Amino acid sequence: MEQRTTSPYPRLDKPVLAVVGLVLVLGAVLFTINDREHEWRYYQYQFRRVVADKLGAEKARTVPSGLQQIWVPSLGHADRCVTCHQAVAWNGFEAAEEPYRTHSAEPLKNHPIEKFGCSSCHGGQGWAVDVGPAHGPVEHWEEPLLGRQLGTEYSLVDNKAALMQMNCNTCHRYDRETKSADFINLAKAIVNARGCRACHVINSRGGTIGPDLTFVGDKAPEQYEYGRLSGQKTAFAWHVAHLKDPRALVADTVMPNFNLTTKEAQALAILILSWRKSPVPAAMVPGTPRTDPQTADERAAEEAMKAGPGAWFVKTGCFVCHSIAALGVKSPAQIGPDLSTAVDDVQSRFGRTVDDFLASPTGTMSVVLSRQIVLTPAEKAIAVQKLREAFAEYQKQKAAVKTVAARSH
Amino acid sequence: MAKPTTSSGVQRSTATAPGVHPRPFWSVRPQTDRQSGDAIVSNFLLHWFPAKTCKPSMNWTYSFWLGTMSAALLLLLVLSGGPLLFLYVPSVERAYASIKDIEFAVTFGSWIRSVHRMAAHLMVAAVFLHLVRVFLTGAYKNGIGQGQRREWNWLIGVAMLLLTLLLSFTGYLLPWDQLAYWAVTVGTNIASSIPVIGPTVRELLLGGRAIDQPTLIRFYVLHVIVLPGALGGLFLYHMWRVRKDGGLAKADSVALLGDRIETAPVKTKTYTLLGVARGTAPTVRASTIEAPDLTVNSVPDLTRRIAIVVLGTIALLSLFAVYVRSPLEEAANALVTPNPAKAPWYFLWLQEIVTDTTVRIGSFTINGAFIGGVVLPGLLVTLLTVWPWIDKSPLAAAGVWFPRTRRAQNTAFLAIVGIVIVFTLIGTFCRGPYWNLYWPWQAWPEIPTRL
Numbered sequence: 001m002e003q004r005t006t007s008p009y010p011r012l013d014k015p016v017l018a019v020v021g022l023v024l025v026l027g028a029v030l031f032t033i034n035d036r037e038h039e040w041r042y043y044q045y046q047f048r049r050v051v052a053d054k055l056g057a058e059k060a061r062t063v064p065s066g067l068q069q070i071w072v073p074s075l076g077h078a079d080r081c082v083t084c085h086q087a088v089a090w091n092g093f094e095a096a097e098e099p100y101r102t103h104s105a106e107p108l109k110n111h112p113i114e115k116f117g118c119s120s121c122h123g124g125q126g127w128a129v130d131v132g133p134a135h136g137p138v139e140h141w142e143e144p145l146l147g148r149q150l151g152t153e154y155s156l157v158d159n160k161a162a163l164m165q166m167n168c169n170t171c172h173r174y175d176r177e178t179k180s181a182d183f184i185n186l187a188k189a190i191v192n193a194r195g196c197r198a199c200h201v202i203n204s205r206g207g208t209i210g211p212d213l214t215f216v217g218d219k220a221p222e223q224y225e226y227g228r229l230s231g232q233k234t235a236f237a238w239h240v241a242h243l244k245d246p247r248a249l250v251a252d253t254v255m256p257n258f259n260l261t262t263k264e265a266q267a268l269a270i271l272i273l274s275w276r277k278s279p280v281p282a283a284m285v286p287g288t289p290r291t292d293p294q295t296a297d298e299r300a301a302e303e304a305m306k307a308g309p310g311a312w313f314v315k316t317g318c319f320v321c322h323s324i325a326a327l328g329v330k331s332p333a334q335i336g337p338d339l340s341t342a343v344d345d346v347q348s349r350f351g352r353t354v355d356d357f358l359a360s361p362t363g364t365m366s367v368v369l370s371r372q373i374v375l376t377p378a379e380k381a382i383a384v385q386k387l388r389e390a391f392a393e394y395q396k397q398k399a400a401v402k403t404v405a406a407r408s409h
Numbered sequence: 410m411a412k413p414t415t416s417s418g419v420q421r422s423t424a425t426a427p428g429v430h431p432r433p434f435w436s437v438r439p440q441t442d443r444q445s446g447d448a449i450v451s452n453f454l455l456h457w458f459p460a461k462t463c464k465p466s467m468n469w470t471y472s473f474w475l476g477t478m479s480a481a482l483l484l485l486l487v488l489s490g491g492p493l494l495f496l497y498v499p500s501v502e503r504a505y506a507s508i509k510d511i512e513f514a515v516t517f518g519s520w521i522r523s524v525h526r527m528a529a530h531l532m533v534a535a536v537f538l539h540l541v542r543v544f545l546t547g548a549y550k551n552g553i554g555q556g557q558r559r560e561w562n563w564l565i566g567v568a569m570l571l572l573t574l575l576l577s578f579t580g581y582l583l584p585w586d587q588l589a590y591w592a593v594t595v596g597t598n599i600a601s602s603i604p605v606i607g608p609t610v611r612e613l614l615l616g617g618r619a620i621d622q623p624t625l626i627r628f629y630v631l632h633v634i635v636l637p638g639a640l641g642g643l644f645l646y647h648m649w650r651v652r653k654d655g656g657l658a659k660a661d662s663v664a665l666l667g668d669r670i671e672t673a674p675v676k677t678k679t680y681t682l683l684g685v686a687r688g689t690a691p692t693v694r695a696s697t698i699e700a701p702d703l704t705v706n707s708v709p710d711l712t713r714r715i716a717i718v719v720l721g722t723i724a725l726l727s728l729f730a731v732y733v734r735s736p737l738e739e740a741a742n743a744l745v746t747p748n749p750a751k752a753p754w755y756f757l758w759l760q761e762i763v764t765d766t767t768v769r770i771g772s773f774t775i776n777g778a779f780i781g782g783v784v785l786p787g788l789l790v791t792l793l794t795v796w797p798w799i800d801k802s803p804l805a806a807a808g809v810w811f812p813r814t815r816r817a818q819n820t821a822f823l824a825i826v827g828i829v830i831v832f833t834l835i836g837t838f839c840r841g842p843y844w845n846l847y848w849p850w851q852a853w854p855e856i857p858t859r860l
Binding site: 031 | 728855856
C-alpha cells in the first residue's frame, strides 16, 4: 500500500503539541476551581450548621444556597451582602457573631431591606461577593463599609459605629433631628449654635465668605491640600484636623478656631461628608409631601358648589365625573354626560326611566354604583328626586333663554 | 473494509473514490501522500492551505509564527467577546454595573473578561511584532512567482494594524470607569489638535462635545460590529493573498538561492503546488522547491504546527487570565480627573511625544498635540504605506533576516521601533502624578481617599 512520505520534520512537534494539550486541560481545571472558590460557600455551609444546631435539621434545609442578592431598582443597587449575612431576616440570632447575626429590628421598621437594600445605609460594595472587596477599603471603590472597624481606625469618640450616620443624612439631610443619629444631631446643633451660615452657604442659605458647603461631600479627595496634614491622607481626616485648627492646614484661612472637641469635630466631618448630590428616590426622603394638594382656587370652587343647589351631587361624589350645569356644578374631570338632562337622556339612551336605571344600572354605572358610590334604596330615591329637580331647573333656564332670544328679535 | 452495495446491487469501493474515506478523522491523520493531498480539498477547515508547504517557511525562527498568533488571538477575542455581548449593557447608567456583575456574579465572568482584555493587549503587540518581522525580512517584496502582489498584502497588513488599535481603543471606553473615560478623553483630545477640522473630527468621534451616551453607543457599535467585520474581511483577504503570492517570501528565497535541480516534467498534476503556477506554461516544471526534502505535506506537518501555535496561545492566555485580573476603576466621573490621566499603553509613546514637543516660551505655548498626535503618526503610517515601492533592494534580500543589502533601511526602521518602544515604556512605567518622571521603583505620592 501507498505510504506517506516520512516527514523530514523534527520529531519534537508531537510532544510539544501534547504539552500544549496538557496546559489547556490544566488551564481549564484552574479557572474552574478559581471560579468556584468563594468564601461565601464556607459561610453558607457554616450557617446551615448553626441553624441545624439551634432550630433543627428541618429548618436548616430551608436556608437558601448560592448567590443571594437584594435588587433595589430605584437605587440601581444589587446588594449581595445577604449571600453571607444570611441571618439578617432570621429571628433568634440577635447575639450571634457576624456574619450570622439578626439585623436589629428598630431601623428596619421604617427602612425595609427590600426597599433600601444594605449598602445605601451601611456603605460597602454591594456588587462584590468576597469579604475583602465587599467591606473595603479596597482600591477603586470609595465607599468602604461604614462600620465599627473603620470607626476604630479613625478613633471615633463614644460611638465607633457613628460613620454610618453619614449615609442616614443622605435622606435625612433636611431634618433638624434624626432618631438615633447622635453624631449627625450633635453636628447639626453645632452648625446652628456656632453660626456656620455666617460665612458658608449650607443647603442654599448662608454667607459667601467661605466656600459653599451644600455639596462639599462630593469634592474629590485629591482636591484637598494635604501638605500640612500628618497621618491618614483622607478627606475625612482632613476635615477633622481642619475643623479642630483651620490655620494648621490652610495657613492664610480666615476661618476661626472654634476650639471644638474631638467628638464635635468628628461629628461635623461626618455631617460635611454627608452633603452630597446623591440622587434619592422621592419615596425615600422623609417629610416630602406625598400628596398633590388642591390649589386654593380649586378648594374655593368646591366649597362654593357644596353650598349651592347641587350640593347633594358634590357630597355624594357624582361630580367627580358629571357636571350638573343647571345646578351650577362643574366637574373637574367631566368624564360622564351632564346630569342636568339625565331624566330625558337616560330614557332616550337606554329606553328606561331614571328610577329603573338607578335601581339596576348597566355598563360603567353598574361598576361605579356597586364599588365606589354605594347608595341605599332611600338614597337612590333622593337621587331620582334631585335629578328631576335638576331637569326642571334646566327646562326653566332653557325657556328663559328662549324668551330672551325671542325678545331680542 | 465495508463495501456498501447500492440498490442495483453494484458493489462500490468507498476507498477508491477520491476524497471519500470510510475512516473518521482520516483527513487530519492521513496514512498516505494521496490522503494527505485529498484532505486539503475535501476538508472544509483545511482547504485554504496548500497541499504541500515549503519547509523553511515553517521554521520557528523565521516568522516566529506571529501572524498565526495574531489570528489565534483574534479567534480568542471573538470567542470571549460572544458571552460578553450577552452580559454587557451599553448604557451610561448601566455599563459600569454590568461590568461589576460580570466581575462578581457571572460564572466564569471575571475570567472571560480577563481573557478578552489580555488577548486584546497581546494582539496589539503581536500584530505590531508581525509587522516588524515582515519589514526586517523584506517579506513584502515579490519573488519569482506569477501575479505576486506582496506589497498590497503589506498594505492590508498596515490597515489591519490600525484596525487592531482602533478595536482596542473603542473597547477601552466600554467599562465606563475612570480609566476608560479619561483614556478616551486624552485620545480624542489629540484628534482635536488637527488644524481647522480637529474639533469637528472630535465631535464626530464623540457624537457631541463631551463623552456621554452618544459616544458610548458609537464606540460600542464600532467595537462589536463595524471594526471586527472590517478586520475579519481584511483577514480573509490577507490569507487569500498569501496563497496567491505563493506562500511566505521565504519560499521564494529558497527557490532563488537553492540549486535549482530541474526534474523531469510530470504528466499529470493533481494539485497546484503552493497554490500558484510557477512559470508561464501550463506544463509545470518542478524545481528544487518541490523536492521532497524541501517540502512537507501540509497535513499533518503544517496543521500540527498551527495547532501548537493556536492552542498554545489559547492555553497560555487562559492560564494567565486566572491570575491576572482585569482592573475596574471608579465609575466614570467627568468632574474628577485621575492624576496622571494616561492614554492606552500603545498610544503612550504618542502622549510622551506630545508632552516632549509641548514647548513653553514665557506665556507662549506651542502645543505638541499636533506634532505628536497628528503629524508624526500620520508621517509614520504614510511611510509604512509607501515603503514597498521605495525599497529598491534586490530580490535576494526578501525572506532573509538582516540581509546586507537592506542594512541601512533595517537599521533606520529598528531605530524608530526602538524609540516607540522606549517612549511607550517611559509613558507606562515612569510617568506619575502631574506627568512627572518617577523611576519604576520610586513610590508615587500617596493618593488620598475619601475615607
